[in-house]
Structure formats: C-alpha cells, structure tokens
Amino acid sequence: xxxxxxxxxxxxxxxxxxxxxxxxxxxxxxxxxxxxxxxxxxxxxxxxxxxxxxxxxxxxxxxxxxxxxxxxxxxxxxxxxxxxxxxxxxxxxxxxxxxxxxxxxxxxxxxxxxxxxxxxxxxxxxxxxxxxxxxxxxxxxxxxxxxxxxxxxxxxxxxxxxxxxxxxxxxxxxxxxxxxxxxxxxxxxxxxxxxxxxxxxxxxxxxxxxxxxxxxxxxxxxxxxxxxxxxxxxxxxxxxxxxxxxxxxxxxxxxxxxx
Amino acid sequence: xxxxxxxxxxxxxxxxxxxxxxxxxxxxxxxxxxxxxxxxxxxxxxxxxxxxxxxxxxxxxxxxxxxxxxxxxxxxxxxxxxxxxxxxxxxxxxxxxxxxxxxxxxxxxxxxxxxxxxxxxxxxxxxxxxxxxxxxxxxxxxxxxxxxxxxxxxxxxxxxxxxxxxxxxxxxxxxxxxxxxxxxxxxxxxxxxxxxxxxxxxxxxxxxxxxxxxxxxxxxxxxxxxxxxxxxxxxxxxxxxxxxxxxxxxxxxxxxxxxxxxxxxxxxxxxxxxxxxxxxxxxxxxxxxxxxxxxxxxxxxxxxxxxxxxxxxxxxxxxxxxxxxxxxxxx
Numbered sequence: 001x002x003x004x005x006x007x008x009x010x011x012x013x014x015x016x017x018x019x020x021x022x023x024x025x026x027x028x029x030x031x032x033x034x035x036x037x038x039x040x041x042x043x044x045x046x047x048x049x050x051x052x053x054x055x056x057x058x059x060x061x062x063x064x065x066x067x068x069x070x071x072x073x074x075x076x077x078x079x080x081x082x083x084x085x086x087x088x089x090x091x092x093x094x095x096x097x098x099x100x101x102x103x104x105x106x107x108x109x110x111x112x113x114x115x116x117x118x119x120x121x122x123x124x125x126x127x128x129x130x131x132x133x134x135x136x137x138x139x140x141x142x143x144x145x146x147x148x149x150x151x152x153x154x155x156x157x158x159x160x161x162x163x164x165x166x167x168x169x170x171x172x173x174x175x176x177x178x179x180x181x182x183x184x185x186x187x188x189x190x191x192x193x194x195x196x197x198x199x200x201x202x203x204x205x206x207x208x209x210x211x212x213x214x215x216x217x218x219x220x221x222x223x224x225x226x227x228x229x230x231x232x233x234x235x236x237x238x239x240x241x242x243x244x245x246x247x248x249x250x251x252x253x254x255x256x257x258x259x
Numbered sequence: 260x261x262x263x264x265x266x267x268x269x270x271x272x273x274x275x276x277x278x279x280x281x282x283x284x285x286x287x288x289x290x291x292x293x294x295x296x297x298x299x300x301x302x303x304x305x306x307x308x309x310x311x312x313x314x315x316x317x318x319x320x321x322x323x324x325x326x327x328x329x330x331x332x333x334x335x336x337x338x339x340x341x342x343x344x345x346x347x348x349x350x351x352x353x354x355x356x357x358x359x360x361x362x363x364x365x366x367x368x369x370x371x372x373x374x375x376x377x378x379x380x381x382x383x384x385x386x387x388x389x390x391x392x393x394x395x396x397x398x399x400x401x402x403x404x405x406x407x408x409x410x411x412x413x414x415x416x417x418x419x420x421x422x423x424x425x426x427x428x429x430x431x432x433x434x435x436x437x438x439x440x441x442x443x444x445x446x447x448x449x450x451x452x453x454x455x456x457x458x459x460x461x462x463x464x465x466x467x468x469x470x471x472x473x474x475x476x477x478x479x480x481x482x483x484x485x486x487x488x489x490x491x492x493x494x495x496x497x498x499x500x501x502x503x504x505x506x507x508x509x510x511x512x513x514x515x516x517x518x519x520x521x522x523x524x525x526x527x528x529x530x531x532x533x534x535x536x537x538x539x540x541x542x543x544x545x546x547x548x549x550x551x552x553x554x555x556x557x558x559x560x561x562x563x564x565x566x567x568x569x570x571x572x573x574x575x576x577x578x579x580x581x582x583x584x585x586x587x588x589x590x
C-alpha cells in the first residue's frame with residue numbers, strides 16, 4: 001500500500017497550472033468579452049474625454065479638478081466592475097453549465113485551480129487597464145500622475161478584491177450564463193452610477209453621495225481620487241471595500257457548486 | 260426470434276481471463292444510491308480483476324451511469340463500499356483521479372480550444388501521461404488537431420473524450436457509452452483501441468447498452484436492470500444460461516424422418532417451416548447434425564447457424580428487451 005501511495009502524490013504537477021493559465025489566456029483572446037468591455041471600452045471613453053477641450057478646464061464645483069481628472073478613477077472602477085461582474089462569472093458559469101467543471105473534476109486537477117486561473121486572468125486584464133488608463137491619461141492628456149502611489153495601489157487592490165468577490169458570488173449562485181449576465185447587469189449599473197459614471201460624485205446631492213460612498217465602486221473612486229491628489233485614502237472607503245470583499249467571498253464560498 | 264445473431268468465433272481466449280489471479284482493480288459492495296422518488300442503484304456488488312474488460316450492460320435508466328459516477332467519485336453513494344486499488348473515491352479523491360481515466364456522457368470541453376491544446380492541457384494533469392501524437396493517431400484525430408472543439412462532429416467529440424480518458428495512462432479506464440454517435444467503422448476502430456489498451460494492462464469498465472459491444476469486448480458482463488445486477492458472468496455463459504444454446508437452420512436435399520435427428524443427444528427440438536428445418540440443441544450441434552444427415556445420404560443446404568446472445572439472456576432474466584425497454588409480447 002505505502003509504495004502505491006508514494007507513487008501517487010495527492011496533487012497534479014505544478015506545470016498543470018501554467019497550462020491552464022495559457023489555455024484561459026487563449027480563450028480570453030478568442031472570446032474577448034473581458035478584453036472588449038473591461039479594457040477596450042474604458043480606454044475608448046478615456047480618449048473621447050481627453051479629446052473634449054472643455055474636459056480639461058478646472059472646475060470650481062469639482063474642487064478645482066478637471067472633468068478629465070475626475071473621470072480617470074471612474075473609468076478604472078468601470079474596468080474593475082466589468083471584469084469582475086461580467087467576465088469572471090461568465091467563464092465559470094459557462095464551464096459549469098456545459099459540464100466542463102464536471103469533466104475536470106474527474107481528473108487530478110483541483111477545481112479550485114480553475115477558479116484561481118480565472119481570477120488570475122481577469123486580474124491581469126484589470127492591471128493592464130489600470131496601467132493603460134493612467135499612462136495614457138498622463139502621457140497623452142496631461143493628467144496628474146497619482147501623487148500617493150502606495151495609496152493608489154492599495155485602493156486598486158481593495159477595489160479588485162471587493163468586486164471580484166462579488167463576481168465570484170454571482171458565479172456561485174447563477175444557474176446559467178444568461179442568469180449570470182442578468183445578475184451582473186443588476187449589480188453593475190447601480191454600482192457604476194454611484195461611482196459617478198453618468199454624474200460625478202462631486203455633483204451629487206450630499207445624501208446620494210453619502211450612500212454612494214458605502215457602495216464598493218463609490219468607495220473605490222473616492223479612494224483612487226484621494227490617492228491621485230496626494231492624500232492617503234481615508235479609512236472609510238477602504239473599510240467599505242474590505243468589508244465587501246470579505247462578505248461576498250464568504251457568501252461565494254458557502255454557495256459555490258462545481259456541478 | 261431473428262434477434263439472434265449469427266454465431267461468431269468462440270471467445271474462450273478472453274473468457275479464461277475472467278477472475279484471474281491478479282488482485283481486484285475495483286471492488287463495489289452493496290452500493291445504493293437514491294434520488295428523490297427513485298432508487299437508481301440498489302444493492303449492487305461486483306469485483307473487477309486487474310486487466311479485465313468488465314461490462315455493465317442494461318437499458319437506459321437501469322442505473323449504469325449512476326453506478327460508475329459513484330465509482331469515480333462524482334456522486335456520493337447513500338451506502339455501500341467502493342475501493343479502487345484499495346482507495347476510497349470519496350476520501351482519496353486525488354489518488355483515485357490520478358489512476359482512473361473517465362469518459363462521461365454528459366460533459367463538454369471549452370468550445371474555443373483546439374483539439375491539441377485540450378489534449379496538451381489534460382496531459383499536464385498527470386505524472387506519467389501518454390504521448391499526444393500516438394493518441395491522435397489511434398483515434399483518427401490527427402488531421403483535426405488544430406480544429407476548435409466546437410467545430411468537431413459528434414463522433415469526433417466522442418473520440419476526443421476517449422482520448423482524454425486515456426491521456427493520463429490510467430490503471431483503470433471507466434468508459435460510459437464510448438461508442439454512442441460513432442459510425443460503424445469508428446466503432447470497430449474504437450473496439451480495437453480498447454483491446455490494445457487492455458493488452459497494455461489497463462483495466463476497463465465499460466458501460467454500454469450495445470450487446471454487440473459487450474459480446475465483442477467484455478471478459479465479464481453485469482446485466483443491470485432497474486438498479487440491480489440481474490446476472491454477472493462471461494458473455495458466453497450468460498447466453499447459455501438463457502437456455503438458448505444453438506440453432507441450426509437448413510434446407511435438406513431430400514426428405515428425412517424427424518427421428519434421425521431428434522434421437523441425437525445434442526438435439527433438443529426440431530421444427531419444420533416450409534422447406535426449412537430448424538434444429539435446436541447444445542454442444543457440437545452443427546457438426547453432429549450435418550454428419551448424421553450425410554450418413555443418411557442427405558445434404559444440408561443453405562446452412563445458417565445461430566447462437567443465443569446477451570440479448571436473449573437479458574430478455575429471459577428481465578422479461579424486457581435491452582432497447583426501448585419494451586415488453587416482450589411473445590411468451
């Protein structure tokens with residue numbers, strides 16, 4: 001018995017994760033939902049805003065900021081929300097719906113590796129989106145670089161954690177890819193409203209703004225804006241995002257089904 | 260009665276392997292699995308020897324798939340024990356999945372991955388995998404290696420699924436309806452492949468509702484109906500158990516009396532239908548009948564030999580046919 005057990009390590013070769021990542025990356029390229037909605041659209045919006053001259057006027061109502069400067073963090077939040085709520089659950093729910101997870105669960109590959117690969121691919125897309133938006137904003141349209149890089153990175157990571165956890169919860173409870181899309185839409189559009197996509201937070205009535213800052217994307221934009229202007233983000237939005245990450249991760253953990 | 264297939268060569272060579280000296284590859288004891296409202300598997304026990312091709316044969320809904328899904332750890336049985344090479348699939352999942360290659364009925368692959376990419380991915384899950392090129396050749400998928408999964412035909416998907424079950428060089432291959440959707444040539448090629456896999460020492464558990472597949476490949480067959488094993492033996496023994504024995508049909512060159520043949524110990528009955536004479540019996544029926552006739556100066560023309568099949572055994576044991584589950588109308 002012991003010889004047989006020694007010959008059978010309990011986990012697959014580590015190289016399997018690399019192969020899995022490579023396959024997921026190919027799929028992300030061949031079915032570019034995340035690439036188009038999570039990366040393409042926000043970058044196009046950035047260029048559009050950048051090209052409007054009035055977006056570069058300093059507005060008193062925006063605390064002396066330009067509309068363009070206000071929109072860079074909103075577009076970052078847009079990317080994270082799109083990738084987390086549409087791209088991430090879509091793959092996992094489709095895999096479950098088609099029986100791909102079932103097929104994989106008869107191999108030595110732990111199903112959690114599939115989940116990890118999806119998170120990794122979407123995280124890389126979010127990171128690219130962040131870099132492109134900041135670099136294009138600064139280099140092409142003269143936006144200010146984040147003055148508190150540490151705070152900026154922390155705000156970004158917490159935003160990703162909060163929204164990805166929400167996306168995993170969608171993946172856990174949605175029975176089909178179309179149901180996942182409906183859920184994602186029902187979450188994304190209110191959240192991105194509070195993030196200020198249509199109406200920056202600075203223009204919102206105080207009550208609405210207060211509510212917005214309790215939502216993960218509202219908190220995300222608040223934290224990213226503070227970090228851009230040189231302040232370490234205040235505890236409020238950081239705590240909102242951390243709480244959201246923990247709560248949805250727990251919910252997802254409890255309800256996730258592989259089959 | 261024409262369901263009986265023509266006699267093929269005897270299969271004593273493989274029969275001899277049944278229950279050989281090798282330790283059991285798989286032991287299932289008192290397996291029971293219920294779903295709300297139905298008992299899918301009811302007290303099923305069997306042992307599969309190493310290097311054996313073991314068939315689980317029965318109509319749709321007999322509990323075959325549920326049984327193998329419990330065996331590979333996809334479902335948790337209500338009660339009973341399962342041991343794969345001494346591992347419990349519900350406790351030692353990783354070990355079991357490392358030594359069992361499964362082909363499932365209800366599973367799919369990523370539509371936009373290419374055949375070679377999928378094989379390469381699945382290959383990476385195992386410590387000592389098979390060669391992808393060899394598998395592609397063996398399953399006739401080489402020219403499809405760059406095709407997207409979604410562009411494959413049903414038969415090609417089925418063959419890829421079989422390739423994935425074998426890519427990890429499993430000790431046990433569990434194949435659920437592996438030839439469904441294949442054309443006749445592909446079925447025969449697949450049978451050859453399974454035999455060559457077994458010749459390399461792999462134990463095969465084959466779920467099927469095709470008798471010809473079970474008769475051709477299996478060392479032993481469990482006939483399953485309504486969640487229970489109704490019989491378990493070699494295909495030949497099961498067919499004989501059905502009492503079918505053998506049947507010879509011929510057109511005699513000249514008239515002869517019934518007693519010429521009915522007095523032979525091998526002959527159990529004789530029937531005349533028009534020009535045809537039908538003789539039922541056992542043992543070396545064909546030679547005995549023809550020699551006896553020749554001794555009386557009668558030549559047997561248009562000789563047709565039939566032997567009882569698994570289908571006959573199944574009908575006798577359950578009162579139902581393997582397919583469609585339709586009732587046997589004739590007594």
